[in-house]
Amino acid sequence: MKKIFYFLCLSVITLTFSSCNDDDNDDTKKPTSFDEIDEKIMYSFETSSQSMSNTLDVKVILQGEESGKSFTAPEDINIPFEVDAASTAEIGTDYSIDGYTPTETAAADSDEPKLKHFITVKAGSNEGSVRFTAGESVTKIKEIILKLNAPEKNTDKFYLGNYDQMNIYITKANTDFNNFAGNWKPVEITNKLNWINLEIPAEDYTNLPETFNADDYLEIVNINDSKKIVPHVTGSLKNYFCGAEHEVSFLSVENFFDMSMIDNWDGIDIIYYTIKGANKYFSATKSEPADLKIGFYKVDDNTINIFIHEYVPTDFFYSSFNDTFFGEWNFNAPSVFGITYKFTRIQ
Structure with missing residues (x-):
């Protein structure tokens, strides 16, 4: 009788661990390429406006249409953004963007150029950011208008979320x-x-x-x-x-x-x-x-x-x-x- 009881306990323990391992495998299984993704992915700035007196990390977030915030990028995703010509702040004088030598592209509605950059969401993550730094000589409020564009690779997999534009106000005022x-x-x-x-x-x-x-x-x-x-x-x-x-x-x-x-x-x-x-x-x-x-x-x-x-x-x-x-x-x-x-x- 004791042997039967011991065998039953051992069987339950074995099944329990097997079940746990199966669950763990399901939870940790992440897509490793876009071919494995069968849902649309939302991309958006984190917010529509922020102020900057020193530095500011501008963030882009991704969410799966079904998986939500649990979505993670299967590979590095470059999401382009542009500094709109209507901005009153001048890059290189009023602010800088970490790691960027800007390239110019013609603005659709202006003779002035836009500045095109990317925010990279690393594989395994669902957000990415780039740091802006205010210039030392700014004495009056200057505005940076950012426009977010769809990733150039696998574009059909993405759709725009709440914020495709972000306004950054460079000010020495303490906005805390x-x-x-x-x-x-x-x-x-x-x-x-x-x-x-x-x-x-x-x-x-x-x-x-x-x-x-x-x-x-x-x-x-x-x-x-x-x-x-x-x-x-x-x-x-x-x-x-x-x-x-x-x-x-x-x-x-x-x-x-x-x-x-x-x-x-x-x-x-x-x-x-x-x-x-x-x-x-x-x-x-x-x-x-x-x-x-x-x-x-x-x-x-x-x-x-x-x-x-x-x-x-x-x-x-x-x-x-x-x-x-x-x-x-x-x-x-x-x-x-x-x-x-x-x-x-x-x-």
Whole structure:
């Protein structure tokens, strides 16, 4: 009886190890050539925009249509990208690309050349990157516009993902979102002089959103690169920050000037984010959640400015927004209807 029991145990153990080995073989089996791949492969930049003050690794990712992120390249894959002629940054002066001597190809829509390069995804991986380095002499924002193209080899195996264009903003501004983390109390609107200088009728901005209650504050958090604004407001700002919390994602860095800044004609470099679910109408009576453009500027460690630069004037600026002159402007015209708020840190 003991021998039979021993034999049965040994058989179970043997079958278990065989089964495990079979599973391992299935898991580790990877294609070694494109002939073995029977699915389409998505290629894309990792994101649509980033800022660069020193260096930046520009990344391209691959995913299988069926295998997803588990896809790995069976061989080295060169994915071409071009520096678009519309870029304001000049390679060799404003930035460099590691390991590249650029070759020029004619741009389809411009007399200026594009610069053609490759990002290599190594065999066994599903991503590749190349390092950009900002030039030391950059003093104003410069933009690099990258366009991604399909691999020239096995082109029929690939399809484009979310991001075929990437905008890189070269700036000396510190774009680290942690600069804005903390609890911030609204103090005042700081750019009323803009509307005076533009001769917007005073009655059109008598109903400005500038009622701040004693306990109003914005909680700005960045946890594991998850950026959020959590509003604790019962005054006017609740008409914009209308959700329990709002995710934000980096959008761009842009130089901004309005007529309240006549002592600083060079303007300032604002860091723009996309805020999700804010009220498009910035109104107490009309609400529609939308993804909008919001700006941040660090004045000092205890003071920041927040720029509401995208909304549809409803409770204020309504007449000016709809008259014959300002009707040429839409709600993306921050130099006319943008509102600048000063916030101070709650210690």
